[in-house]
Amino acid sequence: MQSAALLLELGRWYLMAGGVVAAAFLVFGIDRVEPSARGSYAFRPLLIPGICLIWPLVLYRWFTLEKHGEDAR
Amino acid sequence: MSVQYTPVIWNRNKIFYDAVLLIAVALYLYIYIRVAPGYEDVTKPIDGAILRMRAFGSCAFLMLTVILCIGPLARLDRRFLPLLYNRRHFGVMTAGIAAVHANYVLTWYYNFSPTDKYVALLSSNTNYGQVLGFPFETLGIAALLILFVLAATSHDFWLSFLGAPIWKALHMFIYAAYACVVLHVALGALQGAGDPIFTSVVAASVVLVSGLHFATGRMEARRDRGEETAKASLQEKGWLVAGELDEIDDDCAKVVTLSDDERVAIFKYDGKLSAITNACAHQNGPLGEGKVLWGCITCPWHGYQYNLSDGRAPAPFTEKISTYKLKLIGSTILLDPNALPPGTHVDPVEIGEAA
C-alpha cells in the first residue's frame, strides 16, 4: 500500500519533470539540434508524450548533439 | 536529411493499410464480444465489461504477435514486404487497444475501491514470490509502458534525433513487451478456468513468433555462409574484392588500381554495375571521374563517350576500350582483373535486392 503510493508519486514526478524538459526542448532545443525540424511546428506536440516518457535520454542526446554536432548522429 | 517533418505522412497506400487494419480490429472485437459468450460456462456468465476487457486484451496480444511475425516473414518472402511498410501505425494502434484493455481493468475492478484505483491496482496483490496467484497485472503494466514508449517514439524525428543505434535498441524492447504479455496471460488468464481455445491461441503465437525468428536466423546464417564460399572460390580463381556496393554513388564510379598503368572504373548506374578501363582511348583521360548518362560515360577531358556495357563509342564513332567482368556476392563487388579485348560486351550486373 505504502510503496504503491510512493511508486505512483515517483511516476507522477517523473512525468512532470518530463513536461518541463518537453517545454524546454520544443521551444529552444529542437531547432538547434534537429535541422529538419526548423520551420515545422505542427508535429511538435506529437513529441510531448515521448519526451515525457524518455526525457533523460532526450537530455542526453540534446547535450551530445550540442557538443559534437552532426558527428554524434 | 532535408525533408521537413509533418505530424503524419499519409499516402494512398498507408490509408488503405490503416483502413484494412481498423476494419480487421473492429471485426475482431465485434465477433469476440458477440460470439465468445456462446462458449461461456452458463453457470458463470461474464459481465459485459469483463468481456470487452478480454476482447481488447486478446486483440492487442494478437496484434503484437502479427507485428513480431511481419519482420521475419518479409525476410523469408518478399511478398510480405507491403506489411512491413506501415508497421508503425500498426504498433501505435496496438498500444491504443492495449490501453483500452487496461482501462477496462482499472474502471471495472478498482473503481469502487476506497483508495485511488492506481494505488489499488499496484497494491492489491504483492505475492511476487509465487507462480500461482502471481500479480500478473504488473507484467501487463510493464508491457503497456513499453508499448507506450515505442508508440510515442515512432515518429521519424526520433530515429534521426536519437540516432539509429539508440532508436533500434529502444525498439528491440518490443520483444520484452511480448515476453511480458505472454507471462501476463500465462500467469493470469490461463491459470483460471482454463479456456482451451485461448490457451491454444497463446501457444500458437509463441510457437509462430519463435519459429519464424529461428527460421530466418538459420536462413541468413546459411546465406552468409554461401556468400563466403562463393567469394572464396572466386578469389581462388584470381578475382579481386573491389569493394562494397554502398561505396559507389549512383551514376558514379569507384576506381580500382590493378597496377601502375592499369586502373579499372566500376560504375553504378540504373541499378546495374559495369566495369571498364579507367583510361580514355583519346588521351588516357580519367573515365572514372566522368558522369553516366543514358548508360554512357562521358570522358571529363574532351567528351568522348562510351557505352558502359561494351566499351564502344556510340555510332558513328568507332573508339573501343577494354571491359572487365564483375560479380556481386551479397553486397561485395568482385572484379576479374583480366581485361577483355576492347569493345567486348559484358552483361551489366543487376544490383537487384541487395541495393
Ligand code: HEM
Ligand atoms: C496496465 C496494464 C494491464 C493490466 C492492469 C492488465 C490486467 C489484466 C487483467 C486483470 C486480466 C484478466 C485476467 C483474468 O481474466 O484472469 C487481463 C487479461 C489479459 N490481458 Fe491484460 N493487463 C494489462 C496490460 C495488457 C497488455 C499490454 C496486453 C497485451 C498487449 C494485455 C493482454 C491481456 C490478455 C490477452 C488477457 C487475457 C484475456 C482473456 O482472458 O481472453 N494486457 N489483463
Ligand code: FES
Ligand atoms: S581523354 Fe578522354 S576525351 Fe580526351
